[in-house]
Every structure is written in C-alpha cells, then in structure tokens.
Amino acid sequence: MIDFLVIGGGIAGVSAAARLSAMGSVTVLEQETALGYHASGRSAALYERNYGKPSTIALNTASLQFHEDADVLSPRGFLLVGKDGEDDAFDADRDYMQIPEIGVDEAVDLFPILDRKVITRAAHDPAAWDIDTDLLIQTFAKIARQNGGTITTRAQVSDIKKTDQGWAVTAADVVEARVIINAAGAWVDKIAELAGIAPLGFQPFRRSMGRIPAPGGLDVSSWPMIFGPGETWYAKPDAGALLVSPADQDPVEPHDAFPDDMVLAEGFARYEAHVTEPVTRLLASWAGLRTFAPDRQLVLGPASDDNSFIWCAGQGGYGMQSSPGASQVLADIIGGKATVVDDETLANLSPARFR
Structure with missing residues (x-):
C-alpha cells in the first residue's frame, strides 16, 4: 500500500505529487498518453501575479520563487x-x-x-512572464520520481472502493493507497462520485x-x-x-x-x-x-465527508502560475503544518466552504 495516490497528471497532479513525494510514497495515474494532455498542455501560460481571485493571487505570489528557481519564466509583459x-x-x-x-x-x-x-x-x-509549461511539468515530475514516486500514463480510473486501510483504485491494475488526491481536472466530480464522495459542482468551460x-x-x-x-x-x-x-x-x-x-x-x-x-x-x-468551482476559487484540502480524500481542483485558467504555491499549501494541509497563505485565504480555498 502506498501513502498517496494522485489521480490526474496535469499541472495540479504532478505538482502535488512532487510535494507529497517528500512525505511518503506517491503514485500518479493519468488516463491519457502523456502528462499535461488536456488543460495544462493548452494553456496560454502567462505568469501575471494579480490575475484571478484574491485567494488565487495569494497562491500566484507564493509561486514566484519556485518559478524563478526552476527557470521557467521569460519576459513577456x-x-x-x-x-x-x-x-x-x-x-x-x-x-x-x-x-x-x-x-x-x-x-x-x-x-x-x-x-x-x-x-x-x-x-x-x-512584470508578467511567459511560463515554459512543459519544463514546469517535467520539473515537478522529476522531483516526484527522484523521491521514489511513480507516474503511470494510460491509466484511466474505472472503480474506487473504500477499504479498512484507505482506498482501492482500479485503473487496469488495482492500486491501494491511504490517501487519494483528486487532481483530475474537468473530471474531478466524476472521480468523487466513483469514490462515494459528494461532488462540489465543478463546471468545465x-x-x-x-x-x-x-x-x-x-x-x-x-x-x-x-x-x-x-x-x-x-x-x-x-x-x-x-x-x-x-x-x-x-x-x-x-x-x-x-x-x-x-x-x-x-x-x-x-x-x-x-x-x-x-x-x-x-x-x-x-x-x-478551464474548470471552476462555483465561486471560481481553487479547492485544496480534505473532503468534508472523508479526510482521506483530498481535493486539488478548480484551477480554472490559473493552474500553471499558481501550481507551486497551491501544491505547497496542499502538502502543508495534509502534513498539518502552517501554510504560506493567511487564514482567510486558507478558508477560501478549503472544501469546507461548500459544506
């Protein structure tokens, strides 16, 4: 049994996997043939700090240092x-x-x-920059793999069952995990329903x-x-x-x-x-x-009905620029640590706001 099973290999999933790989064993399941196939691979990919809701702007701000260190930014304006x-x-x-x-x-x-x-x-x-989306995805994937993580493509999830120890997820083979990270982009509500978790009303546009x-x-x-x-x-x-x-x-x-x-x-x-x-x-x-929660803010954290099912969803058009900050906040929530955002922002990102 692994610690964390991430469903979805877009920027949300691979960034979450990179952060969580420092905390335990991680596997990413991506239904397509490559990472970043859907929204992540079709992004206009601009880092503009003040683009999005206030909670998104907080995540953008928390992401800048990682983007700079990963050398994924180039001048654009x-x-x-x-x-x-x-x-x-x-x-x-x-x-x-x-x-x-x-x-x-x-x-x-x-x-x-x-x-x-x-x-x-x-x-x-x-002060707005192009983001090298492929390099950003591969940077996170490299971190996850270096920490022992596994990334599997062509792995469409067909069944999710609750077990005494956590979850059993079928995607050709069965993977058992203590915790599920739902980072399935436009399909996050579908994954929740498979797991018996109440959907939150995400809408793809x-x-x-x-x-x-x-x-x-x-x-x-x-x-x-x-x-x-x-x-x-x-x-x-x-x-x-x-x-x-x-x-x-x-x-x-x-x-x-x-x-x-x-x-x-x-x-x-x-x-x-x-x-x-x-x-x-x-x-x-x-x-x-571009998939949004009803209030157009990201959703990061455990489901209200099961804290071993973690939402990492609703990135909308902001996933590339906010992913370093969002994934760090997610890992800190799971690890019970203080986050890089304030309490009001954390509450605005929490799934509990839909309770």
Missing part, C-alpha cells in the same frame, strides 16, 4: 487596451490588477499593429485558441500579451506567430475539447476591431477546458 465605450471595463481591470496606465503612443510602440484611430486607453505591466501568422510579417517576439477589457479577447506571441483567443467560456461536459469555428470567428472579429492587420489565415486551432 501584459498590455490592456480599450476603445470608446469600454472605459468602465477597462478601469475595472486596470484597478483590480493594479496595472499602470500608459499613453496610446507607448502602447503602439509595444504592440505596433494597434489601431491609433480606435484605441483610447492602455495599461501595461512589464471551453476556451478556444487560434494560431495565425505574424501580422504583416513582423517580428512579434518582443510584443506583450494583450487583452481586451473584461477579457473579451486576447492575443499572445508564440514561436514567431500569434495566438488569438475569443476568451470564450462556454459550459461543457468533461471531454477532449475542440474549438467551435463560429466562436473563433467572433473572437477574431473582436481582436481585429483593435488592430490594423486583419486575420487572413489560420495556421492551427484548438481548445481546452
């Missing part, structure tokens, strides 16, 4: 732009995220295809992405990530091209997500309304699932 009629949403985003406002000319210097005729407001945070050639053949490598007010669209340089998202949030059932062409077209139109270069060609498109 964050640019918020607005046009006539978008002032209220612009001000709300700028104030909440504490981004200094800049002039339109300065914004065009940063993102040269902005349309000066329509852009009226801009704000810029240079589709987020689509299109990859287009560099506008006008320009070098986009130094451009910041750019958002429309209220996160109605965003764009981000990526390997010589530009990623554009309609920032859609369509509720769906857990599945291997794919984009909706009409949703992508609507998002491209919102993006085009702010720039001088139209979208003329699509190189690729995909979608991922």
